[in-house]
Every structure is written in C-alpha cells, then in structure tokens.
Amino acid sequence: MNRPNDSLLQRFEREFPKSRARHERARRVFPDGVTHDSRRLYPFPIYVTHACGSRKWDTDGHELIDYWGGHGALLLGHSPSEIVEAVRRQIALGTHFGACHELEVEWGEWVQRLIPCAERVRFTSSGTEATLMALRLARIHTGRPKILKFLGHFHGWHDAVMPGAYAPYDQVAVPGLPPEVSAQTVVIPPNDPALLEETLAGDLQIGAVIIEPTGGHWGRVPIRGEFLRELRRLTEKHGQVLIFDEVITGFRVHPGGAQAHYGVRPDLTTLAKILAGGLPGGAVAGRAEILAAIETRPGRSKMRHPGTYNANPLSAAAGVAALKQIASGQPCRRANEQAARLRSRLNQLFAERFPDWVAYGDFSFVHVMPGYRGPHPLGEAEVPCGGRLEELDTAPNPALLHAWRQALLLHGVDWFGFGAFVSAVHSDADLDFTVHAVGQAIESMKIEGLV
Numbered sequence: 001m002n003r004p005n006d007s008l009l010q011r012f013e014r015e016f017p018k019s020r021a022r023h024e025r026a027r028r029v030f031p032d033g034v035t036h037d038s039r040r041l042y043p044f045p046i047y048v049t050h051a052c053g054s055r056k057w058d059t060d061g062h063e064l065i066d067y068w069g070g071h072g073a074l075l076l077g078h079s080p081s082e083i084v085e086a087v088r089r090q091i092a093l094g095t096h097f098g099a100c101h102e103l104e105v106e107w108g109e110w111v112q113r114l115i116p117c118a119e120r121v122r123f124t125s126s127g128t129e130a131t132l133m134a135l136r137l138a139r140i141h142t143g144r145p146k147i148l149k150f151l152g153h154f155h156g157w158h159d160a161v162m163p164g165a166y167a168p169y170d171q172v173a174v175p176g177l178p179p180e181v182s183a184q185t186v187v188i189p190p191n192d193p194a195l196l197e198e199t200l201a202g203d204l205q206i207g208a209v210i211i212e213p214t215g216g217h218w219g220r221v222p223i224r225g226e227f228l229r230e231l232r233r234l235t236e237k238h239g240q241v242l243i244f245d246e247v248i249t250g251f252r253v254h255p256g257g258a259q260a261h262y263g264v265r266p267d268l269t270t271l272a273k274i275l276a277g278g279l280p281g282g283a284v285a286g287r288a289e290i291l292a293a294i295e296t297r298p299g300r301s302k303m304r305h306p307g308t309y310n311a312n313p314l315s316a317a318a319g320v321a322a323l324k325q326i327a328s329g330q331p332c333r334r335a336n337e338q339a340a341r342l343r344s345r346l347n348q349l350f351a352e353r354f355p356d357w358v359a360y361g362d363f364s365f366v367h368v369m370p371g372y373r374g375p376h377p378l379g380e381a382e383v384p385c386g387g388r389l390e391e392l393d394t395a396p397n398p399a400l401l402h403a404w405r406q407a408l409l410l411h412g413v414d415w416f417g418f419g420a421f422v423s424a425v426h427s428d429a430d431l432d433f434t435v436h437a438v439g440q441a442i443e444s445m446k447i448e449g450l451v
C-alpha cells in the first residue's frame, strides 16, 4: 500500500521484495550483481520469471509492458508461437551436431534474400563477434591496420570498437586497453562530411569505417540517408571497406535493414539480435571477394574462424522462423507505426504538462530526454537540439536515470534507460497505458525535486 509521503525509493523497495532478495544472492556471485551492464538498477534490478507478447512478469507478480525487447532482439515480441514451435521441434532433434545441417543453409539464404549487400554470409555467436570479424576481414582486404568509427556508436565490447563508445567523450582512455591498441581506432563525431573527408584523406592507414547507420545508440544522435550516401562516396574514393553495423537495425527498420531503406550498399554488414529470433547468434554478410579471406585458397593465407556455437541448430531454427515472418515487411511497418504513435502521444503529454521533456527517434526507436529546452510540438522528422551530440548524448545522471526507471516500474512499464524498443505487437492499449504511466512517473519525480 502506498503511504502518501513515501519516497520513490521506499515504494520501489516495498513493491519488489523478492527481486531484492534475489539480488542479495546475485551480489555474492556477479560483479554489481548483474550479468549485463545495462541491467544494473539502484538499489536492485527486477527479476523476471516469464514473458509473452509485449509483456513480462516479475518475481513479485507485477505485469510490465516491456520496452527492452530482448535488447532489441524481439521485434516480433516475446515468444511468438512460430518461433516457440520451431525451437521446440529442433531441441528434440538435437542442439549441436558437430556437423553441417540444412537449417544453417536455409538461414543463410534468408539473409542473402533480405540484406542487399549479402553476397556471402558467415554466422557467429554474437554481434560483438560479428564486428570483430568484419574488422579483421577489412584489414586483410585492404592491408591497412586502422579503423574509423564515430563518437557514441556502439559495436560490442572488443578492443577495437571500445574507444568513443560511451559518453563522456572527452575521456578517451578505456580501462584495459593498451594505448597502442586504442591508437588503431580513429574516432570522429558523426554527421560531419567535411571532417570525415579530411580524416580519410589524411590517414592512409585507415582501412575500414564502421557505423551504426541510423545513429549511435540506436539513433540517440540520428543519422539519415544524406550522410550515409556521402560516407559511401568517400569510402569508395579513399579505398576503405564500409561496414554497416546492423546488429540493431537489421530486419527492424526494414526487412533489408537501413541499407535497404536508404538505398546505400555497404561492403560488409554485421547482424545479430533479430537475426536469431531471440536466441544467441550473429553474422557478417557482404561482398564475396572480402569474405573469401575465410576460404581455403591455394597459395593464400586463410583467416581462421572457428566458434563452437556458430549457426547452432536452435538459433538457426528460431532465426529462420523469425526472418520468414519479417520478410513480408508487415512487422517492421507495424513497429515503426506504433513507435511514431508513441513518440507523438508522449510529445502531446510533454507539451501539456512537462515542457522540459521531449520524445524523438526514427523507425521503432523512442528516446526521451529530460532537461529539454526547445519547441513543442516537435515535427516527427525533426531532431531536438539541432542533432548536437554534446546535448543529445551526454553521460546520464545516474540518480535521475534510476529514479525514472523505478518510477516507471512502479507504474507497470519497463523502459530501457531513456530509450525504448517498440515491437510489432505493442497494441494501442499498451501505448495508452504507457503514456499514462510516463505522466505518473514524471509527476512522482517532480514531487521529489528530481526533475
């Protein structure tokens, strides 16, 4: 029961006692008590028991509308029946044959059919492994050691892609990375074609450019087609391999990813998440000539690529079931429409009651930003703060972030930090509920002087 003067924190602790108990145990096992950095929540995260469609349920019995969507993997929602059935069928037949199998071929063919640049495909076990592979392939292809990436763009957690992945961007040192390793990664702000040209022309050691094609952290600082076209032109001119990291955007923004939506064909693409229908899996797809480095060719050295769970039958079964549905285009369209509706409804709420908040985003991404000073309503295609990285992608204030998440959880919504993945199964009723919950959550934060 809520007592009127209880703080958010007190209410959160009282409402989620079983999650708290599990976290006490987890803290003795895991650093921070969690198994993924983003899942950390002060004073403890929630523990979830099951999920279905747009909902999940925690161990204290709360039903929550979920906007984590399996970290972006669940465009079709939790446990769609076709995927459950495909995985159930496969698990009875075997989870690992230590051999080639037909489903992996079918899965690869779906990638070829949907992703424009996919002349060849190689499966990995995660998105991190996919970007690791793409960059190594690019080095072999060009003979140049350095890569260029953009501030705020996340490509997994291996050494080459960590510099510039997280704000604040004036702190360039990454713990555990020797300076000579970091020096191989050149990092520049996005959306600046002149600086891009100057950097590519000025450093002939750069052999690859990797980008989140709709912008870092799924469009917190959006990138649009014009910059992608310029990037394609410049990498062709200066001889770099262009890698679109479509781990999030692949099969989400369009069945063929951002490259199909914007009509810009990269040399290589990295994929994961939706690719494997909610199970672990990743892939590199791209020009046959570049992936040929993995082939055994007389007189040529080979890029080794083992990996116990590459194209494992369970992920292949889930992946094929997911891609078959996505191929129609309907799930991407529906998720994009529902996200646009949510952004617009939230902005209506903000304009009426909380003018220093704004919602924005492209495709099925929704970002909210407190502390906004600017016009309401914002047009759907507009980016707040003129798209400036230093305003849109600052290191979040932890007290504010944790209070926002606690407040939303208390009102039945689980939001991924200040961002949300909308799926194809979020209903209009889910959106109504969410807008109401956001209003209530901000109200509680205001009472405590947090916003």
Ligand SMILES: Cc1ncc(COP(=O)(O)O)c(C=O)c1O
Binding pocket: 071, 126, 127, 128, 129, 131, 154, 155, 156, 157, 212, 245, 246, 247, 248, 272, 273, 282
């Ligand atoms: C754009 C992007 N690339 C790569 C990765 C890494 O993928 P994984 O978590 O499967 O290693 C992520 C993960 O969120 C991502 O968002």
